Amino acid sequence: MQQSTWFTPEGLEDLLPPQAQKLEFYRRQLIDGFHLSGYDLVLPPLAEFTDSLLTGTARHMAIDTCRFTDQESGRMMGVRADMTPQVARIVSNRLKAQGEISRLCYVGEVLKTRNNKAKGSRSPIQVGAEIFGHSGLDSDIEIVELMLESMSRMKLDVKLSLGHVGIVDELIALACLNANQSKDLIDILERKAIPEFNAFVAEHLGDSEWAQRFNQLLAYCGNAQDVIGQANAGFAGLSSAMDDYLNHLQGMIDHLGKMHSVDIHLDLADIRGYQYHTGIIFAAYSACGFLQPIAKGGRYDDIGADFGLALPATGFSLDLRGALDLLEDTDETATQTVYAPCDSDVDLQVAIRQLKQQGIKVIKSYDAGQVPAGSQQLVKENDAWTVK
Numbered sequence: 001m002q003q004s005t006w007f008t009p010e011g012l013e014d015l016l017p018p019q020a021q022k023l024e025f026y027r028r029q030l031i032d033g034f035h036l037s038g039y040d041l042v043l044p045p046l047a048e049f050t051d052s053l054l055t056g057t058a059r060h061m062a063i064d065t066c067r068f069t070d071q072e073s074g075r076m077m078g079v080r081a082d083m084t085p086q087v088a089r090i091v092s093n094r095l096k097a098q099g100e101i102s103r104l105c106y107v108g109e110v111l112k113t114r115n116n117k118a119k120g121s122r123s124p125i126q127v128g129a130e131i132f133g134h135s136g137l138d139s140d141i142e143i144v145e146l147m148l149e150s151m152s153r154m155k156l157d158v159k160l161s162l163g164h165v166g167i168v169d170e171l172i173a174l175a176c177l178n179a180n181q182s183k184d185l186i187d188i189l190e191r192k193a194i195p196e197f198n199a200f201v202a203e204h205l206g207d208s209e210w211a212q213r214f215n216q217l218l219a220y221c222g223n224a225q226d227v228i229g230q231a232n233a234g235f236a237g238l239s240s241a242m243d244d245y246l247n248h249l250q251g252m253i254d255h256l257g258k259m260h261s262v263d264i265h266l267d268l269a270d271i272r273g274y275q276y277h278t279g280i281i282f283a284a285y286s287a288c289g290f291l292q293p294i295a296k297g298g299r300y301d302d303i304g305a306d307f308g309l310a311l312p313a314t315g316f317s318l319d320l321r322g323a324l325d326l327l328e329d330t331d332e333t334a335t336q337t338v339y340a341p342c343d344s345d346v347d348l349q350v351a352i353r354q355l356k357q358q359g360i361k362v363i364k365s366y367d368a369g370q371v372p373a374g375s376q377q378l379v380k381e382n383d384a385w386t387v388k
């Protein structure tokens with residue numbers, strides 16, 4: 001059947017000029033920034049055996065992963081839906097001992113089975129950075145600051161949102177909810193379905209002190225300095241783990257407040273989209289009120305356990321394709337452009353090479369009539385090629 005227009009599947013679009021060039025510009029900005037902070041670039045493969053791709057904490061990714069049979073081995077393979085677990089696999093092979101630190105960054109396309117616009121692009125171009133081997137506040141601070149620095153490299157004005165997966169888990173444990181109840185509650189919180197949350201609390205916790213604490217959890221949302229004060233007053237002393245989590249958040253908020261002028265929001269019940277994370281979580285939102293976070297990440301300790309080395313880890317990633325419309329256009333006119341005739345003159349080739357070495361764009365014109373009016377051209381005068 002003849003088709004006059006060839007469509008690509010929903011959520012899988014071409015990136016055309018000048019958007020593709022713009023993406024490439026910001027990709028370099030980000031990777032150069034990571035490089036300057038000591039992060040080594042890794043490029044994991046697009047597809048892997050599902051055994052390793054969906055191992056351990058990454059098993060939550062199964063539903064998002066496109067799968068097919070490997071014609072070489074007969075084994076099931078999957079196209080990555082997130083690069084972070086791949087990088088964790090790499091590092092667990094690379095780091096041979098606890099206590100070593102590894103800083104890695106990555107860029108690549110990922111693919112998701114479904115096109116859920118509310119959750120972002122189906123084929124993100126993921127750029128991210130991770131620190132493995134350190135479990136304290138310092139590495140979380142380093143990653144959050146790297147995320148903020150990346151936002152300024154993208155010339156974006158952002159707000160920061162913080163949370164902590166451990167606080168939700170600890171409340172669930174302290175309230176002695178069983179495995180099924182815990183699963184249901186996490187599912188409700190992941191969807192932030194408030195009426196369901198209220199019904200759940202009423203059904204399982206009645207009017208106990210734990211019902212009150214879960215209601216407080218939902219209310220701990222707003223300006224970070226205010227909310228951490230309220231959370232300390234409400235939750236400190238419940239357990240030593242809870243105190244550690246609150247202190248961790250307090251340390252992050254104090255440090256950022258001192259060093260950065262960014263607006264910080266804290267939402268203790270917000271665990272939406274954090275699947276394998278175990279500790280502090282963070283996201284950068286556009287200051288102009290973009291609904292999806294531009295970048296997000298968090299702590300995900302022990303992700304490498306299934307590969308034989310349980311490491312503490314923290315990191316962030318972003319979808320460059322999804323953020324593209326928010327980014328300032330790159331100034332293509334800033335690159336000087338010169339047109340050159342198609343001529344096998346050796347001196348012309350030398351002149352072209354020299355211009356390119358100076359960062360000047362040289363376009364061959366097959367037909368002098370097609371050179372845009374007023375543009376610069378290489379012309380031969382007195383036996384020498386000069387730009388006119």
Ligand SMILES: N[C@@H](Cc1c[nH]c[nH+]1)C(=O)O
Pocket residue numbers: 082083084128129130273296297298299300314315316317
């Ligand atoms: N890859 C995670 C974010 C992340 C990176 N590192 C840790 N967390 C995501 O896409 O949600």
